[in-house]
Amino acid sequence: MTNAEGTTKKAGKSAVGIFFEEVSRSSLIVPVLAIFSGLLLGGVIVGLSSENVYTMWAVSPIQAIGNGLKAAWESYVTLFSGAFGSPAKMIAAIQGGDGLEIRRAFNPIFESLVKSTPYIFGGLAVALGFRSGLFNIGVEGQIFMGGIFSVWVGYTFTGLPAIIHLPLAFLAGALGGALWGFIPGLLKAKTGGHEVINTIMMNYIAFRLTDWLLREPMKRPGSTNPISPIIEDSARLPQFFQDPIRFHLGFFIALAVAALVYWFLFKTKWGFDLRTVGANPRAARYAGMNIVKSTIVAMSLSGALAGMAGANELLGVNHHLSQTFSPGYGFDSIALALLGRNHPLGVVLSALLFGTLRNGAMRMQAAAGIPIDIISVMQALILAFIAAPAIVRTIYRLKEPKKAEAGVHVRGWGGS
């Protein structure tokens, strides 16, 4: 807000007033208020779903509303202490000096980072698609394909040194995701079949394929559960601390990939082509850009990023494939990418938020009995506020932005 400080000399207005006006026009205010409103409405739903509200209603409605507010407040306290850990415990653990206790006290905050990592990859996948004018709802399926490929490489090859095995398994994951993005990309480019429907169909195909692989060819020998064998140690993403902290190298790979995507999109000719096709396909065609190629490349790259999310989860956290290793990272990534304005930096920040929320919500589910699905509701609400900035501006009586807010646009059924 340096701008606001610089213009304090405007006649007739106090510095505070100008500050608020500048904030109100800023492009950051909408995402921040969208998150705030989403969390607020989520709290209302938590409060409304508390049994204490209804048992008290007949006795005293005011008491019942109080109960609802209390339920919502306590849930959020659980959520945030679950996501960041409790400071009191951290201090006590450090004073105690026991290594395991210290790690336990600091685990929540690291676990939030662990949960953020697949979101970074997934968000980048969706963002790269949007930048190219493509709506990739297939990230979830691509995550599964990435997981399948990387786990297969992870347990099939034995005796390789980690320096070869780990990159090989990780890239195999990217390849699996890229394949699952390539098919809808090809269909879109060659036949005009809309990627929204095709990527969703590909999701279901990937889920059924996973079911089959875990029932037959990739099933762990001797196990009755549908899970794959455990990957070799040499294919695991190294963890930085001892148990229970699972924080692993994947987080830094994700940050590096985010930087790479930024460089690719905004500093290379290929990225420029993709963005031009995304922003204005007609102009791109007149400029002689190859839309067919651009669509296929964009979907494949988007799929590759999603595949990395799957590889990251399985090589870094789970170490084996199961049907439930992704709790919907791919679907959450859509809201996340839009919240981050489809910019790699924005994606990283929103991924940290979503990872923190998910980690806290898991704690909330265990401690307060609030189903974790509440965060999907919050994400949908946040997404609604992001997609329609005018709602946020109306509710909070904000000023119109100086320049038009960049909306998100997806191409319709007709092809181009």
Added chain:
Amino acid sequence: MGLVFLGIAALIWFAFVRRIDPEMTTTMRLYPGGSKVVVEDWQFNTLGALQILAFACAALGAYQLARGFGKRTGLVLSMIGGMFVFAFLSWAASGGMLNLAGMLRIMFVRSVPLTLGALSGILCERSGVVNIAIEGMMLTAAMIGTIVGSVSNLWVGLLSAVIAGGLLGLFHAILAIKYRTDQIISGTVINIFAVGITSFISAKFMQPYPQINDPGVFSPYEIPFLGQIPFLGPVLFRHNIFVYAMIFFVALLTFMLFKTRWGLRLRSVGEHPKAADTLGIDVFKTRYMAVILGGMMAGFAGAYFTLGSVGRFDQVMTAGRGFIALAAMIFGNWTPVGAMIAGLLFGFSDSLAASLAVLRVKIPSEFLLMTPYVITMLVLAGVVGRGQMPAADGTPYDKE
């Protein structure tokens, strides 16, 4: 195209005929289980039937190459497709029995949510608003219908499902029309919201209190006389209200869209809103109405999943049917009748998976479950771009 026909003939010959024992027979049962109208089973020699089918395909292919069917190529192609499916079924059921009537009956039942969902899409898109939220609307309505249906009765449950769909339609309309949000994004908002809220309520309330997850199912109603026709009776005229409603709504919407002033106005708003506006048609009002009606239709389709089928709500039970419905809409060229034909095709692929699972074909069941999704993608690849999409579909209207 002739080569394609010959290829299919060769496929029948090499994949099926050569791998069959000449003594094998296939039995097709022509009445579904539980039916009183019994028809004798239709038994035939598998090898002979497959040979005839292969020769028929080859002959049609040769004719296509020599003379060409011209405008009738599409019809012949669908005949060939039908023969291939029949050949495949005969082969799969060789030495066993396939309940053909049961399969066709299931085809009608399974096509209900797809066709009704496609009608919802048609209502919205003919007015110029893309609705990819059919999935979310169906899922929410399925749950609301179950809860209300459990505490009151089925009809009130159905009504509340329709209202729930209409409310989500209103929400979509406000985002898309008033706030001019990208319509695919606002549809996605509804889809994510629907998955979240239904899973939340299901886990929080429906699992601890199973009595609110037990609405019962609409029982089948046999149409007098028609239900007694052998084969066709049980297949067509012994269903619950959802199948009859599907046929009724297809007819009603065809009439309303193409024969009334209301329909003309709706379509003009979807084709050229500015022209419609200058003629005094309220574009916004028309679109609001169409999207809300579309939401109600999706709500009705959603009620099928619980009140018309299993009588219980499960998390994410719609399993992508809302998106297959969209593909049916595109395949049906944005017309109700076309949508129903497409819906029946997808319903058939669904029932195919179910009956092949019963026959214990050596194809893993997971692959059979993939068929509706794969067919959706193939169909989309084949038809998109050739259809007549409403010209203003997906573009918000801005009054200047």
